Amino acid sequence: MSPGPVPSVGGRIRQVRLERGVGLRALAREVGVSASLVSQIETGKSQPSVSTLYAITTALGISVEALFEGRETAVAASEATVVHALAAFAADPGRRIGPLVTPGEREVLELDSGVVWERLGHVPGTDVDFLLVTYRPGGSSSTSGGLMRHPGTEYGYLTSGELVLTLGFEEQVLRPGDAVCFESTTPHRYRNDGDEPAVGVWFVASQSVQ
Numbered sequence: 001m002s003p004g005p006v007p008s009v010g011g012r013i014r015q016v017r018l019e020r021g022v023g024l025r026a027l028a029r030e031v032g033v034s035a036s037l038v039s040q041i042e043t044g045k046s047q048p049s050v051s052t053l054y055a056i057t058t059a060l061g062i063s064v065e066a067l068f069e070g071r072e073t074a075v076a077a078s079e080a081t082v083v084h085a086l087a088a089f090a091a092d093p094g095r096r097i098g099p100l101v102t103p104g105e106r107e108v109l110e111l112d113s114g115v116v117w118e119r120l121g122h123v124p125g126t127d128v129d130f131l132l133v134t135y136r137p138g139g140s141s142s143t144s145g146g147l148m149r150h151p152g153t154e155y156g157y158l159t160s161g162e163l164v165l166t167l168g169f170e171e172q173v174l175r176p177g178d179a180v181c182f183e184s185t186t187p188h189r190y191r192n193d194g195d196e197p198a199v200g201v202w203f204v205a206s207q208s209v210q
Contacts, residue, residue: 009053014042016060030059049112050141051148051189058150097122106132114139114192120201127152127206134199135163135192147187152206154188155181161198164191174198 017027024042028035033052040046041056048056097107098121106118114136121130133156135141142148147166156179163174166189167182174180182188184204192198 010042010044013056013060016062017042020060022060027056027059031055047110047112049143050115051144051146052142053111054148054150096124113141113143115141129202129204129206131202131204132199133202134197135161135190136197137192137195139198140189140191142189145189147189149187150184150206152184152204153181154184155179155203155205156200157202158198158200160200161192161196162194163198163200164193165189166191174200 017024024038025035028038031038031052032055037046037052038056041048041052097119101119101121106120109117109119111117116134116136117129118132118134119130120132122128156174158174158176158178160176165172165174165180166187167180168186168188172180
């Protein structure tokens, strides 16, 4: 598997929305964004933030992992084009990634506002996102500054840089070696206020919502 090829998440979102019989405006109202933004995401003209991505999957009643398992044909990202969101990486939903994944084999996603997810592996039949996460300087999981929440449980370990975690009404600064774990239904946000990238390994175990 060569790095870089990623199917369109927008097409996958549109496919699921139509299968659910959900209108564009109805989805936008549920997520709390404009219908124009949802349309731009579906057509690949815009990319969601981490928080918007989770809001869309929650509104559609699918797990984030389900987007990895879409059936669309992979297309290569052009030059410096930013990938438009957490994509349907696998043409076959039963495809195993691993057991060994070298750095050059990682599937890479660039989300809005300076966040990069690299998929480190996948075992078929599980709803677990195993990710190397990078928050570039100024990067945040929410472009609006709001907190996000989604089904599942989150585990993270920071390896370099500093990351500010807002969890409920509390704010914590994560430094290399720090670990976090919490129910993802708790409102939360990550941001990097520093001058260097914040990098860590994250597991997000999703509850089945299908």
